[in-house]
Amino acid sequence: MQLKVLKEHFGRMEQVPETLSDVILQKMKALPKADDVPEIRPEQLLEADGFLFGFPSRFGVMSAQCKAFFDSTHEIWETQALAGKPAGIFWSTGFHGGGQELTALTAVTQLAHHGMIFVPLGYTFGKGMYEMNEVKGGSSYGAGTFAADGSRQPTELELQQAFYQGKYLAGFAKKLKN
Secondary structure, three states: OOEEEEOOOOOEEEEOOOOOOHHHHHHOOOOOOOOOOOEOOHHHHHHOOEEEEEEEEEOOEEOHHHHHHHHOOHHHHHHOOOOOOEEEEEEEEOOOOOOHHHHHHHHHHHHHHOOOEEOOOOOOOHHHHHOOOOOOOOEOOEOEEEOOOOOOOOOHHHHHHHHHHHHHHHHHHHHHHO
């Protein structure tokens, strides 16, 4: 599970702590965890000017690991220290019926409770939003991809949309900071 934190312009990438045992992960045939991506702690969110949270979908909502991370931010929530900071979301789902937009909509509740400003992608990505000649994830809520059984990698168009979203959100973060 990964959580991408945008700090200043193109910050760093961190992952939320794993909540499943190695035995369960093996039975699920989960891909190995990235060794070069550190785990994030809730208090690190206070350092960022904006956020781009990414997560896999499980049954149309963010994975339990990501929800557990947000649940662990209750002390930050109590102080509303993240209120007014811009945040966007991106995701992966297994297939077309895997909850691309539902995952985004249910994730917005985490941002709203913290008082973050949700920055959707809208249709600002231009003609790439209307591409119908290839399989493409994402929507007006944010960038996305279809992971299938974990073997499918994002297409060039999906990557372009994701990079665009990062720049778009960074622009909001910069404006709000100044």
